[in-house]
Amino acid sequence: MPCLMIRLYGIVQGVGFRPFVARAAAQLGVKGTVANKGSYVEVFAQSGDETLERFVHILKNETPERAVVISADVRQCEDRSFSAFEIIESEKEEGAIFVSPDIATCDKCRSELFDKNDRRYLHPFINCTQCGPRLTILDAMPYDRERTTMKDFPMCPDCEYEYTHAHTRRYDAQPVCCNDCGPHVYIVGRDIRDAQAITLARKTIMQGGIIAVKGIGGFHLCCDAKNEEAVKRLRRLKNRPAKPFAVMMKDMDTVSRECRVLEGQEEFLTGYQKPILLLEKKQAQLCESISPDNPSVGVMLPYAPLQMLLFDYPDDVPMSDCLVMTSGNVSGAPICRSDEDAQKEIGSYCDMILSHNRRILIRADDSVMDWFEGKPYMIRRSRGFAPLPVMVSVKGNTSSLAIGGELKNTFCIGKNELLYLSSYVGDMADIRTVTALKESVQRLQELLEAKPQVCVCDMHPKYNTVAAAQETGLPLVKLQHHYAHILSCMAENDCAEKVIGVSFDGTGYGTDGTIWGGEILVCDTHGFERAGTIMPFRQVGGDASSKEGWRIAVQLIRDSFGEQSGEICKALDLCDEKTFKLQSVMADKGINTVTSTSAGRLFDAVSAILGIRKSSTFEGESSMCLEFEAERFEKDNAESITYEGELFNGERLETTQLVKTITQRFLSGDDRKKLAFVFHLALAEMIAAYCKELGGKSGIKTAALSGGVFQNKLLLRLTKQRLEKLGFTVLQHSLVPANDGGIALGQAYFALCNEQKQ
Ligand SMILES: [Zn+2]
Ligand SMILES: [Zn+2]
Structure with missing residues (x-):
């Protein structure tokens, strides 16, 4: 048989x-x-x-x-x-290890939480075999209670019985506890605990206050999302003028009232991972300053019992059904996970801190996802997803540490064909984030019993991640940033073939010492050739130019209009005459000036030219607003638009020519929304035409789209449609971010595919 x-x-x-x-x-x-x-x-x-x-x-x-x-x-x-x-029964064998991410409170636990006759009625830490914290409380493998922070709470006899008997819902549930034996909530620095602490927190929120509340992977800052004054105050305190806040909504009814929910999205909102999902706003009760000038809002449902109790508690406090829940951190620094951190770093942003005594060992920010063609399109992959590995078909015998990039850092531990992409760590400009990175690397290596033989990092000479990589003492492999993006996309799609990689991104260090970011690469898993780029321009002003699109705009206009450019910059209100002259001198003399092919900066420049945003208060703001204008045009206009200009010349996409055309049309009165759309369309045409040319020469029929600019769904869709029409198989991201949060995966994939001979 x-x-x-x-x-x-x-x-x-x-x-x-x-x-x-x-x-x-x-x-x-x-x-x-x-x-x-x-x-x-x-x-x-x-x-x-x-x-x-x-x-x-x-x-x-x-x-x-x-x-x-x-x-x-x-x-x-x-x-x-x-x-x-x-x-x-069998013994543990050596090999791959799967650490479970944290799991949102299940429906059964939720109903027990609100069941007066249940012995865990209103218990803020209720969980079972199917739900509860995992990664964030884990000290070592194998996963059992002694190796989690629940070891601080000896089980009562009733919990012990459930824990040890197979017929109960809590058999082998490591964090099992109850009102008698579990952790407690309290207000930091005040003698207020349990029910009184929760009631006080609810009252404070409803009086327009701001609280910090300890969650599963760290603290959140929280206020009433329907109270304009409270939200504005939080913006002032956090020094965050416009970057959208995520909102936690009480239930699906609330979500449907506030947002359009597309087919398939409810499943993700209510699922066990409970990410933040970007949804289209209806003009309902949320206040405007939650996500100003933005058609969507990041929404999640409560995933921890304490969050459910904040919405619903038998204390007669009338409660809002929409709460701001934004990461409790100083901008750029890691999310706070202990009372001490919270008091020191975010204490001045809030009126009180609602905490508890179950320790968090590993931070986990909320995951954030957008939606594309009926599927998730990840922006930040963290709680609920990390550290689940990506598995590829390439076999090898390699253990590697891929340290990731400098912004939106995640790292990745490779063990043979399993690539364990970490939780979100943050931006490395802040020294606290660098410390958090080193600590997290250590911890995840221990959990996965990994002993890396090689460390992969970026090529940038000044990155803090590169310094951290050097400190490991491991043999280093330095990998070009935009190639790592394409490898990340290939790994997610389990592709080891030759591809044309379209890596459209912010900025990264090129092999020639200039700044790259609008690259078309012919690559396989062993290396790449820079086959095409957008038209290079001068980026004046160092770091400032990454936030100030008007500076890029000035140089693009100088490249296009020569002597007239001063007047044009004035007409577009990009800068005054004195500033224009200063910018010109700096560019011509090469002072604080680099040559750049950054696609992200090109978007910023067009945003500035069209008067949408001259500069950004957070990364990507200018280009995001440009995308929104283009989408508004597309929505309201059925007319078919074409772009007649040249698409490429030699190995350069004609992007400077495109900027010139758009500037001329804008100055002669064309609509800014329409021109924003034309810009997206023309770029997609250029990419497709260039890939066609390359494909014809090389016979490659697969294109991979990666890099932070492909968070732009309009560009992604227009480009993908055109490439598919030309017969290309198009690889794109889904559960791994297209932005720098995904590059560690590409780095680890490279290590696997290019085993180091020892
Ligand atoms: Zn449960
Ligand atoms: Zn108990």
């Missing part, structure tokens, strides 16, 4: 996976065994061919709620003559 050996990799432990396999076998009359091998579950199955096919399908697709099968290895094996189906 046919017999299969099936190995299932992924989150298959502590989630009732073996009983599930046994039930499926009993149902179909399959004989064999299932065993837990530590890093995977191994099943031997014997039955008729058709039944086995059905059985494998169930194992892959009808898994228990919290299980994630990342891959399945199915092989024929010899007849074993099994007489029944058994669960066999």
Whole structure:
């Protein structure tokens, strides 16, 4: 009789996976065994061919709620003559390790939380085998209570019974606790605990106050999202004039009242990962300053019991159903995770701190996702997703540490074909973030029992991540930033073929010492060739120019209009005459000036020329507002627009010519929204035409789109459509960010594909 050996990799432990396999076998009359091998579950199955096919399908697709099968290895094996189906106990074997991310409070726990007759009524730490904190409280593997911060709370006899008995919902649930034995909430620095602390926090919010509240992976700053004054005050205190705040909404009814929810989105909002999802706003009750001039808002549902209790508590405080929940940190610094950090760093941003005594060992910011073609399009991959690995088909025997980039840093630990992308760490300009990075690397290496043989980092001579990489003492591989973006996209799509990589990004260090960022690369997993770029321009003013698009605009106009350019800059109100002269002298003499092909900066410049944003108060603001204007035009106009200009010349896209055309049309009265759209369309045309040319020469039929500029969904869609029309297979990101938060994955993929000879 046919017999299969099936190995299932992924989150298959502590989630009732073996009983599930046994039930499926009993149902179909399959004989064999299932065993837990530590890093995977191994099943031997014997039955008729058709039944086995059905059985494998169930194992892959009808898994228990919290299980994630990342891959399945199915092989024929010899007849074993099994007489029944058994669960066999087995020992841990060396190999891949899967650390579960934190899991949002499940529906059953939620109903117990609000059930007066339940012994965990209103318990702010309720959890079960299917839900609760995991990664953030974990000290070491294997995952059991002694190795989590729950070891501070000895179980009461009732909890102990549930923990040790297989028929309960809390069998083997490491963070299990109750009102008698669990952690407590309190107001920091005041003698107020438990119910009184929660009530005081709710009152403070409803009186227009701001509180800091400890969550699963760190503190949030929180206020009423319908109270304009409170939100404005938080903006002032946090020195954050315009960057959107995320909003936690009480339930799906509230979400539907405030936002348009597309098909498929509810599943993600209510799922066990509970990310922040960007949704289109309706003009309902949220105040404007939550996300000013922005058609969407980041929304999440409560994922920890304490958050549910903030919305709903039997204390007669009338409560808002929309709360701002923004990361509790100083801009650029890591999210606070202890009372001491919170008092020191965000104490002055809030009126009180609602905390608790369950320690957070690993920070986890909220994950943020956008939506593209009916699927998630990740912006920040963290809580709920990290550190689940990306698995690729390339086999190897490599352990690597990929340290990531400087902004939106994440790092990645590679162990053979498993690439464990970390939680979000932050921007490395802040020294606290650098410390957090080193600490997190250490901790994740221990958890994954990884001993890297090589460290991959960026090529930039001044990056703090490069310095941190050097400190590891490991052999270093320095990888070009935009190539790493494309490798990241290839890894996410499990591609090892030659591709045309379109890497449109902010700025990164090029192999020639200039600034790159609008690159078309012909690459495979071993190296790349810079096959094309946008037209280079001069970037004057060092770091300031990355926030001040008008500076780039001035140089692009000088390149296009020569002697007239002073007048044009004045007409566009980009800068006064004196500033124009200063900018010109600096550029011509090369003072604080670099040559750049940054696509991000090109967007900023066009935004400034069209009078949309002259400069940004947060990264990407100018180009984001340009995208919104273009989308508004597209929405209101059915007319088909074409771009007649030259698309490329030699190895350069004709982007400076495009800026010239747009400037002329704007000055002669053309609509700014329309021109914003023309800009997107023309870029997509240029990319497609250039890929066609390259594809014709090289025979490559796959294009990979990556880099922070591809967070722009309009550009992504227009480019993808054109490339597909030309017959290209288009690789894009989905669960790994296109921005710098994804490059560590590309770095680790490179290490795997290019094993270092020791
Ligand atoms: Zn639960
Ligand atoms: Zn208990």
